[in-house]
Amino acid sequence: MWDYTDKVRDYFFNPVNAGVLETANAVGEVGAISCGDALKLMMKVDPETEIIEAAKFQTFGCGSAIASSSALTEIILGKTLDEALKITNQDIADFLGGLPPEKMHCSVMGYEALQAAVADYRGEVWSDDHEEGALVCKCFGVDEGMIERAVRSNKLTTPEAVTNFTKAGGGCLTCFERIEGVLAKVNEEMVGEGLLSFDEAYRIGSVDPRSLKQKAKPKAAVGSTPVETAATETRKPVISLDALEKAAAATVVVGSAAEAALQPAIGLPRYTTVQKIKLIEEALEEIRPVLKKDGGDCELIDVDGANVIVKLSGACVGCQMASMTINGVQEKIVAKLGIPVRVVPVK
Incomplete structure (x- = not known):
């Protein structure tokens, strides 16, 4: 097995x-x-x-x-x-x-x-897009419907579990109260339906959102684009999740052939190399104040197809959080370009 x-x-x-x-x-x-x-x-x-x-x-x-x-x-x-x-x-x-x-x-x-x-x-209307007023988490575009389905299907009873199953609240946590509200409402309904016991159901105010921020250990908090939380210290796989994520782009969506195949699927834009470099530089400029605040910096070295070559400097060099910083930089650049790229650091 x-x-x-x-x-x-x-x-x-x-x-x-x-x-x-x-x-x-x-x-x-x-x-x-x-x-x-x-x-x-x-x-x-x-x-x-x-x-x-x-x-x-x-x-x-x-x-x-x-x-x-x-x-x-x-x-x-x-x-x-x-x-x-x-x-x-x-x-x-x-x-x-x-x-x-x-x-x-x-x-x-x-x-x-x-x-x-x-x-x-079947010609039916189904969408994970939120209706106006139903959006809960702006960082990851998660609506009430997705949270409700996840809570019901998996019998979720904590805000942390909702984040794990939907990513809602995995960024800035300003949506915490709305997550709490949806969770408490659905749990109450599940108790009435005999799917949960009264003691299992979540009650608003049971969790302090500040404790979730301390526990999350975010990979990076660069610019306005949040990233997924790192794996917990108590459950490390043989091959790290971070290693899988780093290789993911190169395996499925990065590279000229894969990128070309993906473009018609979700309408990805096409850029000349000059246009791509300009947008990447803009993304780095938005990130730079955050890095400099911590005594570091990130410089664009080259763009080779879907690979973005960068160099960390200052406090970022040799830092234990360097890989997390690179992940944050990659998230920011992907958000700016709207296409999958892989950020590769060099010394």
Whole structure:
């Protein structure tokens, strides 16, 4: 039996069903590159039997997102649409042998993409886009509906669990009160339905948001684009999640061929090298005041296709948080360009 780290690593380094499915008649797209994760699920469904005959995916995200997307396509093959709709995000995580709490949002993204694809095939309206007034987390574009579905499907009872499964609250935490409100409301409903005990249900005010900030250990807080929290110290996989994330771009979405394949899927812009350098410099200028405040700096050295070569200086050199700083710089540049790139530091 595979253990957690082996199977996630296998589906990351050797993803199956990655790419474009030309014969797809059911497509579901969720997430956004600017928020750090995006997934396009494509399925070929037999119109007579509604059996899923083929499935492929394109994703932008961390190693766990790639592994979860790949696993999803394996799970749904050969199933009818009704059978596929019964699949939960926990089924995806279980197929991989488990995911750490802070990466469960990757399995939720797969679940949401599947729901969207089935709705697309049936001509129904399904969207993870928020309606006006329903947006809860601006940092990651998470609405009330997504939180409610995650809470119900996984019996979540803490704000921290909501963040792990949806990323809501994983950035600035200004949405904490709204997360609390949705969680408490849904838990109350679940108690009434006999799905939770009264003692298990969350109550507003039970958690001090300041304790979550201290516990989160963010990878970086550069500019206005938050990044995912690092893996907890008590649960370190054999191959680190950070290592998977660093390699993720190079494996699935970075490189001229992969980038070109992804562009028609989610409308990525195309730039000349000069235009790209200018936008990257603008992103670095926005980041620079934060780095200089801590005695460091980041300089653009070169742009080689989808690789952005940078050099850290000052206090950033040799700092234990250097890799986290690079991840933050990458997030900022991706948000500025709107296309996947990999930031590579040099000495």
